[in-house]
Amino acid sequence: MDFNELPFQHAIEFKQGDGSRQLAVFSDPECPYCQRLESELAKLDNVSIHVFQFPLTQLHPNADRITRKIWCSPDRAAAWRDYLIQQIEPDNSADCENPVEANIQLGQVLGVNGTPTLMLSNGKLIAGVASADEIAALLA
Template structure:
């Protein structure tokens, strides 16, 4: 990575902490049943470490002697003797790939498909889009504003930018977001908000998908803004320059 990642954390929403499950949001419509035959030691370790929830899937981990258990957007690793539990990410040194994130990518892809196009603020390119990104954003996030300044460059490259609501910075952020979504011209309202100008709600009694977007974002592991997702489930946490985003795998996939 040649450019330092900029990442503003709005709130900590990790579902699993210190080996204990709090609220787990399952992305898939139904829990996946693992076909892996688990050693009794692994089953017992999971029951002891995470008694409040059933894993969505358990399978051999990409490192020998360990199993991986997925709980919504969280992955835990248990050694085959059931003596050690690891919460973290596995990186493949040779390729630089995040093997833990690959487990979750398919779930994020399915979650993105739940978003309704008419419930998003969309900046479409001229002509047929060559690709699409979905961005969870906050009106008060400085790096979101930096990203927004580059939206015309995405459009010029044929990339459609879809905004989802994730107001976590400042007590007034939810109200500003609602005003944008309830505007007769969402893009103009978004432009004003990103420039730091006030946005007044135009439609009384208007309802917005804010809570649904927040819940879905949390389920996909969004912990701050901006969070950029490709249709294939790849996720970028934080701001990256437009050139880097377009070059990344998945940016050209529709």
């Protein structure tokens, strides 16, 4: 799939710096590796990060509920980072329309089988945690 054809309306977006570089991330809020990656992503500059929530409920039974609560938050980006970095759970009922199932299907079509998985703008998938420096080099 062409990066520009991703359904960005189903992602939580972070624009850091001028947002000129593009990165998609498939991430599970309960995944400890995703939590570690989020701290690294926050260090990047001049990048637009599109987070597709991808709860792996077989490994993290609470992930689906948290994913929905984050999506139903007034500021999804803040709720995402607050939860992944500080374990602050959004205070809402998680009762809103959300793209969780569509994101899971998208990930399966793309071959995402674990989290975190990064998708570069050239379509290349990178599985696992990477440092901010390693990600910046991939984006260069």
